[in-house]
Amino acid sequence: MLDAAVRTFGQRGYMAASMDEIAELAGVSKPLVYLYLNSKEDLFTACIRREAKALTEAVRAGARPDLPADRQLWSGLTAFFTHTARNPDGWAVLHLQARTHGEVFAAEVAEVRTEIVAFVTQLILAAAREAHRDPDLREREVAGLAEALVGAAESLADWANTTPGVTARQSAATLMNFAWMGLGDLMAGRHWTPPDESDEPAGTDGGGPHGAGVTAAQAGRTSPVR
Amino acid sequence: MLDAAVRTFGQRGYMAASMDEIAELAGVSKPLVYLYLNSKEDLFTACIRREAKALTEAVRAGARPDLPADRQLWSGLTAFFTHTARNPDGWAVLHLQARTHGEVFAAEVAEVRTEIVAFVTQLILAAAREAHRDPDLREREVAGLAEALVGAAESLADWANTTPGVTARQSAATLMNFAWMGLGDLMAGRHWTPPDESDEPAGTDGGGPHGAGVTAAQAGRTSPVR
Numbered sequence: 001m002l003d004a005a006v007r008t009f010g011q012r013g014y015m016a017a018s019m020d021e022i023a024e025l026a027g028v029s030k031p032l033v034y035l036y037l038n039s040k041e042d043l044f045t046a047c048i049r050r051e052a053k054a055l056t057e058a059v060r061a062g063a064r065p066d067l068p069a070d071r072q073l074w075s076g077l078t079a080f081f082t083h084t085a086r087n088p089d090g091w092a093v094l095h096l097q098a099r100t101h102g103e104v105f106a107a108e109v110a111e112v113r114t115e116i117v118a119f120v121t122q123l124i125l126a127a128a129r130e131a132h133r134d135p136d137l138r139e140r141e142v143a144g145l146a147e148a149l150v151g152a153a154e155s156l157a158d159w160a161n162t163t164p165g166v167t168a169r170q171s172a173a174t175l176m177n178f179a180w181m182g183l184g185d186l187m188a189g190r191h192w193t194p195p196d197e198s199d200e201p202a203g204t205d206g207g208g209p210h211g212a213g214v215t216a217a218q219a220g221r222t223s224p225v226r
Numbered sequence: 227m228l229d230a231a232v233r234t235f236g237q238r239g240y241m242a243a244s245m246d247e248i249a250e251l252a253g254v255s256k257p258l259v260y261l262y263l264n265s266k267e268d269l270f271t272a273c274i275r276r277e278a279k280a281l282t283e284a285v286r287a288g289a290r291p292d293l294p295a296d297r298q299l300w301s302g303l304t305a306f307f308t309h310t311a312r313n314p315d316g317w318a319v320l321h322l323q324a325r326t327h328g329e330v331f332a333a334e335v336a337e338v339r340t341e342i343v344a345f346v347t348q349l350i351l352a353a354a355r356e357a358h359r360d361p362d363l364r365e366r367e368v369a370g371l372a373e374a375l376v377g378a379a380e381s382l383a384d385w386a387n388t389t390p391g392v393t394a395r396q397s398a399a400t401l402m403n404f405a406w407m408g409l410g411d412l413m414a415g416r417h418w419t420p421p422d423e424s425d426e427p428a429g430t431d432g433g434g435p436h437g438a439g440v441t442a443a444q445a446g447r448t449s450p451v452r
Contacts, residue, residue: 013329015328015329069409069413070410073409096332099325099326100325100326100327100328100329100332101326101327101328102241102326102327103239103241103326106322106326124409127409127413128412128413131413131414131415140389140392141400141403143385143389144382144385144386144392144396144397144400144401145400145403145404145409145412147378147381147382147384147385148378148379148381148382148400148401148404148405149378149404150381151377151378151379151380151381151382152373152374152375152377152378152381153374153377154377154381155373155374155376155377155378155380156370156373156374156377158373159369159370159373160370163366163369166366166370170370171370174367174370174371174374175370175374177367177371178370178371178374178375178405178408179374179404179408179409180408180409180410181408181410182404182405182406182407182408182409182410182411183295183299183350183353183371183405183406183408184296184406184407184408184411184418185408185410185411186354186371187295187353187354187357188357189357192410
């Protein structure tokens with residue numbers, strides 16, 4: 001039933017979605033929907049919580065603390081964009097619908113977002129500590145970097161899910177180039193190159209119609225080890 | 227009257243804000259508010275449009291096409307964060323309230339955001355063309371980079387406006403380090419250093435209680451020219 005609800009809320013929007021439609025898609029009667037979940041509000045809240053949990057679990061599973069910092073970031077980003085590409089309705093519920101229909105729903109996703117920012121902050125701090133024993137990135141600055149990274153990822157996920165032919169791997173590569181290499185390096189023609197697909201867990205591609213894993217600009221370059 | 231409305235909507239939220247309160251703050255009678263603007267919805271829409279216009283004008287005025295790409299980005303970011311720090315209620319209306327209270331308001335800000343992303347895309351393309359005559363950044367990848375940059379800036383502005391003591395200059399420096407240098411350089415201890423304050427137009431600081439313009443980590447470094 002939640003599958004049907006996420007699909008309906010994600011595709012039609014919270015306002016336009018009707019309980020009739022959700023019941024029909026779920027193959028159950030409308031009274032049964034109300035029996036399990038009191039109201040449209042409760043059903044929507046249940047959708048937000050389920051999708052938030054699935055997303056944070058996917059990102060946490062993708063972060064691999066055994067890898068060097070750039071590969072950790074790459075695997076976390078790939079997990080994030082793979083999840084949002086495979087669950088576009090869930091992402092629309094979380095990032096668009098939940099923030100557009102009142103403060104109660106917005107507060108639900110704000111809490112999850114705070115958790116994700118804290119998680120990313122710890123990853124960046126750990127990587128900075130590893131890179132130089134006397135870290136000169138102060139905690140507050142790292143918190144700002146984590147906010148920037150999360151905001152960039154959210155924005156790119158919206159864009160990827162509404163732009164035909166952008167794969168999860170392409171989105172991850174774009175953000176990796178942006179966040180790890182920086183525009184300064186990109187302007188000078190220096191790119192970050194994703195590791196071979198054979199190194200990756202199977203199926204990290206978004207499965208879009210044009211499933212090429214890397215962009216032309218990145219193909220055939222060697223990875224600049226820093 | 228719009229000043230009073232933006233302040234009330236920004237600080238109390240769209241739902242909690244009352245027309246009585248806005249009229250009182252504006253020093254006019256409630257019938258007069260309704261005479262000028264039909265309804266709370268119309269008043270809120272007028273606030274969104276005014277704040278969107280002010281923000282885009284501030285960013286466009288900050289972008290200085292005569293400067294090298296990194297200084298252009300720096301001046302644009304400084305203009306953006308200075309504007310959002312000085313107009314926290316306007317920013318809350320645009321980025322929080324307008325997206326939280328229904329699809330009509332959300333569509334208003336989505337349109338402005340699309341414009342800003344297009345503007346940033348053109349800036350990045352121009353900088354890339356300047357940097358190397360045969361640009362290997364494809365238009366689609368640049369569109370992705372622009373989405374990432376805008377998302378990062380939005381996220382940082384929310385954070386700066388809710389974190390005591392973060393100045394506009396600090397936010398701009400954090401995003402400059404993130405977006406221009408990249409985490410890879412930061413991990414290796416390489417930072418982007420803002421130009422001397424004396425080079426800047428007056429008053430680019432957010433005016434927070436701890437108005438130090440640069441973070442400790444950046445003070446006294448020379449700018450890595452790339």
